[in-house]
Amino acid sequence: MQPMNMYMVPNQGIPGFPPGLEYLTQVDQLLIKQKVELIEALAGFESNNKYEIRNSMGQNVFYAVEENDCLTRQCCGPLRSFTIRILDNFGQEIITVSRPLKCMSCFFPCCLQELEIQAPPGNTVGYVLQQWHPFLPKFTIENERREPVLKLQGPFCGWSCLPDVDFEILTMDEVSIGKISKQWTGLLREAFTDSDNFGIQFPMDLDVRMKAVMIGACFLIVSMSEQRIWFDSVACE
16 A cells, blocks of 8 residues: 655646635645744744644645744744745745734733735735634634624633633634634643644635635634743743
């Protein structure tokens, strides 16, 4: 029996779909796996994050690379603004995720998070906007016309200390259609890095533009998870 190919070849263009997103028509779940940087694990030196995006068979379908400068990484830590460039297996950029610099608090509506997702770069397909709530992380998913189309809701404000966490993907009528899950990576790895695995589940027939936006939303949840771990470590010093 031949070994499974670990890399998916990008699909050919499909009329009516943003270039590069054709493969998303074939999947209803993805795993985002952060690549652990040795220097970050040993010395606490904040480095640009890199991710592998895999399908349910464990094949790499996309890569994601954070773009930032050293000063911003070290001064702002996980609070930093970022641009994440998502590439296919040929190295072609197909999705750009942009997050402006914002602080984070459950109690002040001036600290709400937001993302813009472009696919391909230069073509906005949607936004992720945090909604104010004193205890729950809530987000609205908007299309390119800034119209609300989905909701995303997580658990209680201290969720980052939990080993497994689900953020429910909801319709505007509060019907659950999927989830973004933080998955436990083990005590040693959790203690020495801010690396987690995140899974995304959505309907197979969800618009590929919204699937791209949900990938962006997952990266926002990743960054917020890093922020809470960082705040906890600072508070203990």
